[in-house]
Amino acid sequence: MDIAQIKMRALAFVLNKSKALSHKRSSVSQSEQSVKPKKLSAPHESLREEETLITFKPGCLSFRCNICGQACLVKVSELSREAAFCKSCGSTMRMRAIIHILSTELFGRSLALTDFPVKPDITGIGMSDWDGYARTLAHKFDYKNTFYHQEPKLNITRIDPALEGKFDFIIASDVFEHVCPPVSIAFENIGKLLKPNGVFIFSVPYSKDEETVEHFPELHDYQVIEADGRYILKNITKSGVSQVFENPVFHGGAGLTLEMRLFSESALIKEFHKAKLNKIKIYKDSDFDHGIHWDVDWSLPMSVRAS
Ligand SMILES: [Zn+2]
Numbered sequence: 143m144d145i146a147q148i149k150m151r152a153l154a155f156v157l158n159k160s161k162a163l164s165h166k167r168s169s170v171s172q173s174e175q176s177v178k179p180k181k182l183s184a185p186h187e188s189l190r191e192e193e194t195l196i197t198f199k200p201g202c203l204s205f206r207c208n209i210c211g212q213a214c215l216v217k218v219s220e221l222s223r224e225a226a227f228c229k230s231c232g233s234t235m236r237m238r239a240i241i242h243i244l245s246t247e248l249f250g251r252s253l254a255l256t257d258f259p260v261k262p263d264i265t266g267i268g269m270s271d272w273d274g275y276a277r278t279l280a281h282k283f284d285y286k287n288t289f290y291h292q293e294p295k296l297n298i299t300r301i302d303p304a305l306e307g308k309f310d311f312i313i314a315s316d317v318f319e320h321v322c323p324p325v326s327i328a329f330e331n332i333g334k335l336l337k338p339n340g341v342f343i344f345s346v347p348y349s350k351d352e353e354t355v356e357h358f359p360e361l362h363d364y365q366v367i368e369a370d371g372r373y374i375l376k377n378i379t380k381s382g383v384s385q386v387f388e389n390p391v392f393h394g395g396a397g398l399t400l401e402m403r404l405f406s407e408s409a410l411i412k413e414f415h416k417a418k419l420n421k422i423k424i425y426k427d428s429d430f431d432h433g434i435h436w437d438v439d440w441s442l443p444m445s446v447r448a449s
Contacts, residue, residue, distance in 0.1 A: 169441040202378055205433035208241050208254040209233045209275050214433055221435050228433075231274050239434050239443045240315050241275055243425050247341045247445050248311065252429055258282045266311040267335070269296060298328040306334045313343045315443070320399050323361055328419035336448035342419060348405040355404045360386060366390065366400065373397060407440065419446040 165404040203218050212230035226232040245253045248264065257279050268276055268287040276287040288296035297312075298321060312332055319327045332342050349355075358364070364377040373396065375387040409422075414422055424444045428435040436442055 147207040152286070163283050168250045169391060199365065203433060203435070205256065205432060206429060207231060207233055208245075208432040209239050209278075211254055211256050214436070216433060218435070221437075223423050223441060224225040226404065226410055226435050233274060235419060235434055236315060236345060236443065237272050238274065239425060239429075240313060240327070240345065242432055242434060243343050243443055243445050244341075246313065247343070251433065254283075255279075260411070263312050265337075266313070267296065267309055269312070269314040269317045271313055271315070277324065298331050301331045301335060307337055309335050309340055310337055311341045311343060312336060315343070316393070318402055319345070319346045319403055320393070320403060321394060321402065321404060323356055323359055325403065326413060329413045329419065331357075333448050335418040340448045342446045342448070344408070344446065345441070346405050347441045348407050348410060350440055351406040352408060354406050357390065357402055357404075358385075360385070361402070366397065368397060375400070414446050418449045421445075 143394055144217075147376055168259050176190060184229065191381070199215065201217055201219065202215050203221070204213065204215050205305050207228040207230065209229035209235070210228060210287055213229055214228050216227045223225070224234050226234050228238075232277050241255050245251065245255075245258065245337060247259075255275055260282055264283040264285075266279065266283050266285040268285065269277070271279070271287045272290055273287075274352070276285075279285040279318075282286070286294055288294050290297065312335060314332075318325060335341060358377060360379040361377055362380045366373055366375050372388075373390055373392070376391045377385040377387070379385065393399045411422060414420070422444060423446070424442050426436055426442055427441065
């Protein structure tokens with residue numbers, strides 16, 4: 143889809159919204175006039191307020207953030223995976239997509255997080271989930287966010303057997319590219335932690351190449367060293383060989399979270415199958431209501447289910 147088509151779709155979306163509101167206003171006021179002619183002010187007040195939330199601007203998409211509920215407006219040409227367009231909560235398209243997928247997989251439709259039913263019987267964990275949705279998930283479900291470096295800890299390459307088969311859902315958004323190799327163990331452990339048919343909501347940056355590129359395939363005893371503003375990674379392999387890697391890639395800022403690999407889509411699918419994770423769904427479709435529109439076919443969020 144080219145940019146002109148995207149703009150047309152966004153324009154159609156905004157116009158449809160405006161029509162829907164206009165129709166709603168008309169039908170409410172007619173019904174109020176016929177039944178309660180003296181009580182027009184209150185419904186008109188609230189409709190005027192609602193109307194201001196849906197703004198029309200050519201080439202822009204008006205949407206509602208499915209994490210905080212705020213009305214947002216964005217130039218369609220500027221929508222991207224990591225840009226924080228919600229002025230209220232700072233959600234990115236990736237974060238809204240994670241909630242869109244979770245809702246679709248759990249409830250069969252795309253609800254805003256604030257409209258999720260409270261279901262303490264649903265168990266889930268996040269792996270370094272964004273706090274902007276983790277806090278609300280903890281109110282809705284029996285859900286706990288976990289971390290690699292702080293409590294509550296979860297090392298996905300070495301899980302507690304007591305947790306196996308306990309979870310209806312697990313979320314890992316842009317985490318697996320940082321897991322130490324071999325990453326296959328992490329996928330296998332996701333399969334073990336989930337209940338049968340439990341869902342894994344997953345995203346990583348990935349390419350359309352044939353194979354994943356492992357930056358440090360023999361990582362074993364390693365340290366990252368900074369010298370003169372530059373970083374190097376020193377590694378001693380299991381067989382005792384010394385290795386030096388210059389200019390390793392970090393996410394979140396220099397020296398922070400080390401990128402271990404660049405996944406490829408086809409290699410990811412092989413990893414899922416190997417870990418007995420099936421029903422792979424790559425969420426390519428737009429959800430204009432919630433400001434989600436992918437104009438690329440790589441690094442898309444997805445869901446898979448345990449056998
Ligand atoms: Zn928001």
